[in-house]
Amino acid sequence: MSRLQQGISKLNSLSGQSNSGLSGLSRLSSPSFGGSNGSSGGKNLEELKRQIHSKLVERLDFSRIKDLSSDAMRKDIRKVIEHLCDTENPLLNRIEREKLIEEVLDETLGFGPLEVLLKDPTISDILVNGPKKIYVERRGKLEKTDVVFRDNDHLMQIIDRIVSKIGRRVDETNPMVDARLPDGSRVNAVIAPISLDGASLSIRRFGSNPLKLEDLLNYKAFTPEIAMLLEACIKARLNVVISGGTGCGKTTLLNTLSSFIPADERVITIEDAAELQLQQEHVVRLETRPANIEGKGAVTTRDCVKNALRMRPERIIIGECRGGETLDMLQAMNTGHSGSMTTLHANTPREGLSRLETMIMMGGIELPIKAMRQQISAAVDLIIQANRLQGGPRKITSITEVNNMEQDVIIMQEIFRYRQLGIDQNGRAFGQFEATGVRPSFVPRLEQKGVKLPSNMFAERVLLRD
Numbered sequence: 001m002s003r004l005q006q007g008i009s010k011l012n013s014l015s016g017q018s019n020s021g022l023s024g025l026s027r028l029s030s031p032s033f034g035g036s037n038g039s040s041g042g043k044n045l046e047e048l049k050r051q052i053h054s055k056l057v058e059r060l061d062f063s064r065i066k067d068l069s070s071d072a073m074r075k076d077i078r079k080v081i082e083h084l085c086d087t088e089n090p091l092l093n094r095i096e097r098e099k100l101i102e103e104v105l106d107e108t109l110g111f112g113p114l115e116v117l118l119k120d121p122t123i124s125d126i127l128v129n130g131p132k133k134i135y136v137e138r139r140g141k142l143e144k145t146d147v148v149f150r151d152n153d154h155l156m157q158i159i160d161r162i163v164s165k166i167g168r169r170v171d172e173t174n175p176m177v178d179a180r181l182p183d184g185s186r187v188n189a190v191i192a193p194i195s196l197d198g199a200s201l202s203i204r205r206f207g208s209n210p211l212k213l214e215d216l217l218n219y220k221a222f223t224p225e226i227a228m229l230l231e232a233c234i235k236a237r238l239n240v241v242i243s244g245g246t247g248c249g250k251t252t253l254l255n256t257l258s259s260f261i262p263a264d265e266r267v268i269t270i271e272d273a274a275e276l277q278l279q280q281e282h283v284v285r286l287e288t289r290p291a292n293i294e295g296k297g298a299v300t301t302r303d304c305v306k307n308a309l310r311m312r313p314e315r316i317i318i319g320e321c322r323g324g325e326t327l328d329m330l331q332a333m334n335t336g337h338s339g340s341m342t343t344l345h346a347n348t349p350r351e352g353l354s355r356l357e358t359m360i361m362m363g364g365i366e367l368p369i370k371a372m373r374q375q376i377s378a379a380v381d382l383i384i385q386a387n388r389l390q391g392g393p394r395k396i397t398s399i400t401e402v403n404n405m406e407q408d409v410i411i412m413q414e415i416f417r418y419r420q421l422g423i424d425q426n427g428r429a430f431g432q433f434e435a436t437g438v439r440p441s442f443v444p445r446l447e448q449k450g451v452k453l454p455s456n457m458f459a460e461r462v463l464l465r466d
């Protein structure tokens with residue numbers, strides 16, 4: 001039996017059915033493909049790739065193969081591609097042949113041209129503006145790549161594959177969709193008619209390898225003193241809000257902070273597209289769902305928060321707070337689920353507080369402004385402000401305690417801050433982390449929980465220059 005035939009019989013047995021939809025594969029062993037007489041030596045790789053891929057798709061019924069991602073399946077399909085490749089064009093050199101086979105495999109089983117980018121661990125964001133313009137972010141800087149899709153249809157196929165993997169769809173009536181890759185990376189796709197110059201895809205990569213505490217310390221995103229305080233606050237169950245602009249590292253911080261949660265506590269996470277990767281044993285992950293085409297079946301963050309309260313959580317982590325769920329979340333923080341965390345979009349801690357007020361109003365609940373502020377000041381203990389500075393560095397720029405109210409105003413005091421002092425010759429911001437000299441009023445709460453901080457922890461000084 002030839003290698004190919006062995007591969008095929010294995011494919012058949014893997015699919016677990018005698019009539020597996022793969023029977024057409026037997027046709028592969030016939031040598032009568034068009035263009036297989038060796039005259040195709042001059043064909044460019046792109047065209048060859050397309051031909052081999054379409055032959056493969058013609059002959060395999062992929063909808064009937066259960067586990068496309070398994071290694072065994074990859075191996076088997078690889079054999080078929082190798083065979084097709086050799087019949088199509090025996091004049092390829094070894095390196096070209098290998099590249100072609102890998103690319104057809106990626107095309108067939110993975111995310112096509114995106115695969116090379118997804119395999120590169122230095123890339124944090126992938127931004128596709130139509131089929132021919134693909135940008136990536138490396139170390140805080142955007143750069144254009146030479147990766148391209150064949151055309152918009154090709155891009156659409158890949159988008160379809162990504163979103164259908166998690167049971168969502170994208171089409172003219174539903175042109176904007178959130179999804180995630182199997183490794184946890186977050187994906188947003190927008191297609192025509194909303195996106196005007198070809199489909200647009202934004203991938204936030206950190207799935208397989210999220211930044212850890214040590215990485216963030218190495219990048220000088222904050223200092224060891226700040227890390228120590230944050231650890232103490234999480235252990236002592238303070239309620240924490242992480243505030244910041246788009247892409248400044250909020251989710252990364254939330255993930256890192258959650259590593260301080262003791263392993264025996266029951267945590268429920270609620271997100272639009274599950275990005276968090278908690279290391280704890282006892283975690284229940286909930287993901288919201290958009291409405292279907294008839295406008296039915298939506299499950300909002302608010303629904304999830306309400307439901308989570310019935311699941312006996314010790315802490316609730318909301319990936320991003322952006323609307324109607326705000327009051328429910330604050331109430332949960334106030335009533336037995338202290339130690340909860342969330343992120344929100346705001347540029348300063350003070351703005352974060354007013355954002356909370358706006359979001360309470362978005363929930364359609366009429367509360368006098370004073371009552372609203374009372375809820376907020378009673379629930380939130382700490383605001384961590386994150387920022388992406390000029391030239392790329394992402395830093396915690398403020399750690400602010402939320403105190404009580406004085407008349408109608410919520411009193412806050414900054415404990416640590418990052419002060420930007422200028423821009424260096426490479427266009428990168430520089431500055432220093434400082435302790436403001438304020439001793440937070442929650443220190444006794446930390447001590448009650450047995451957390452002891454060094455006596456000079458809050459003394460006014462410069463902590464680190466960067």
Ligand SMILES: Nc1ncnc2c1ncn2[C@@H]1O[C@H](COP(=O)(O)OP(=O)(O)OP(=O)(O)O)[C@@H](O)[C@H]1O
Nearest residue numbers: 124205206219221245246247248249250251252394
């Ligand atoms: N301190 C840091 N240094 C370098 N890269 C970082 C840092 N923090 C986060 N990143 C990277 O920056 C990207 C954005 O991070 P993250 O997703 O946490 O931001 P975000 O504020 O949650 O974004 P969004 O507003 O889109 O939800 C990620 O790829 C992450 O790995």
Ligand SMILES: [Mg+2]
Nearest residue numbers: 250251252320
């Ligand atoms: Mg985020």
